[in-house]
Amino acid sequence: SQKIEQNSEALNIQEGKTATLTCNYTNYSPAYLQWYRQDPGRGPVFLLLIRENEKEKRKERLKVTFDTTLKQSLFHITASQPADSATYLCALPFSGGYNKLIFGAGTRLAVHP
């Protein structure tokens, strides 16, 4: 069955560095992949969508890559700031009909001053 894996351990980095988060998936070839940010006590907020025919997508300090051969997406935050501290979730459309999004467990990012 479809499986999404994100590093469950928190990622701690120094302010100004680039944060890189990983999303791996198995048993599936999705047409697109989405990234969301979730702050404590709040709902996820959409950040970026990348399609299977796109290798890379950028938005301000964010960059997402999508390697359909490796079945992996990387999410980068350059020049990270303490305000970037949050949990980042990747999401894929369900393989059985594209009628819902399936979320990974998320990776918590902590950016230290």
Next chain:
Amino acid sequence: GEEVAQTPKHLVRGEGQKAKLYCAPIKGHSYVFWYQQVLKNEFKFLISFQNENVFDETGMPKERFSAKCLPNSPCSLEIQATKLEDSAVYFCASSQGGAGASTEAFFGQGTRLTVV
């Protein structure tokens, strides 16, 4: 409205009591999704609607959970006879298109249900 509104923010129920959660999707969005978030950020899909029609209910424990999206009313998720394991944050999301249209989902702030 321009945001998904969920009420109440917190709900406490004794085991066996009924719980009812509400969600007003963004105006113009045709799809509504309900998710349950438990420990370690795991999102469990419950049910989705396309307008007032059930689109996918494969995640719903049907013996106790039910949901509706009626015209001109907030959508609702009802849990009959709550159990301790139902304690979670329930998120509602809406989107213009469904997952097949690759549109982004807009989430509400969630309802934290605590069953004691």
